Amino acid sequence: MKVRLHGTRGSLASARPETSRYGGNTSCVSVWPSGGGLIVLDAGSGVRRLRDPGNLERVDILLTHLHMDHIVGLGFFWALFRPDLEVHIWGPPSAGADLQSRIGRYMSPPLFPVRLRDLPCRLHFHDVPRGRFEVAGVEVTADLVCHPQPTLGFRLAADGGVFTYMPDHEPALASGLRFPDTPRWTSGFDLLAGADLAVHDAQYDDREYERHVGWGHSALSHTLRLANDAGVKHLVTFHHDPDHDDEFLDELYASARADGSWPFRITPGSERMAFQVGIPG
């Protein structure tokens, strides 16, 4: 399957000349299985960069959670405005309200001029089951991860490869002073274990993390240790802080590479990047 990054910024879009290399759009990743179809992981502002191939009958959008930076692009995504397209939106379940109602809080006046019922596509909403399910011929495993409000991580297996997407995650909070803890007691471990490619939160450096404990995001050092313990083969860091410009990120990753020789590839995620996971179609 082909994995493409369309938005790698966290919390708030950060479009300015100083962020043009890594990009300023918020979280969005597309997955193109070799057998056809399209899976969109989160619909931050980066979903606007996802081009319509013109030959789809169905699109599945898997939302890790409903924080604005992960759904703000929904109202501007071409798929929702295609009357010939079936669009399935998946999100974390809630005891309080169904997914359609929760998303409708954003996509309705006064926050947005277009209501869900006005969208031309054939729209379906699903609660993500905890465990395995199949979408577009891809086996997806979903589980809750440590982040405020119910938040999912996704593990996608297809074409002989495994890709894990965990854009918002604070494993150190769940483990406290024990971090890194044993696999049994580490949030997100099973989803990451042995992944060929993992996209994971790395919003802060260590100093910043100390001021943001409990905010739901990782320091880069935590992400590196977790990826190492989980046997990830290629780590792509994600959810860059909106205040981190290109120069800051260059220095952060140069330091990380200089500090330790990790047994896996490390790529700071930027828009327009693409990766092949498993056997090409």
Next chain:
Amino acid sequence: MAQEPLELILFRQAAEAVDTPVILFDAKGDLVYYNEAAATLTGLPLEDNVAHLDVVDFVTRFRPLAEDGTEMPAGESGLAQALRHGRPVHKSHLRVHNPDGTQRYQNSTTVPLRGAGGAPVGVVQFFWTADPSDEDGDAP
């Protein structure tokens, strides 16, 4: 070993931070964690994963007594009831045995934990030594 559900991971972290005795069982009824305060009160070893007990083993270890002084069947304990029925259970002034054979009064509140979608993930029990003269059972 497979990763524990996030709910148990987070409860374990919270239990670490408090002095109230707390024990955690998974949805199958196996003991997965107890904090330092619980270890002190029960005499269980503090090292992780040493006490391989299920609910029946755990309750039997402390030989709770019914009001008539006979030993309470493990199935009538707060832990077993919460697991079986999926409802919170509070027990006041339950007489239990200490590791050294002496007895004490104990209050406990056992709450079943449900994950997203309502699936059971385990039970958490808070317990503390009760003052025999405190009829309401609310004294710490």
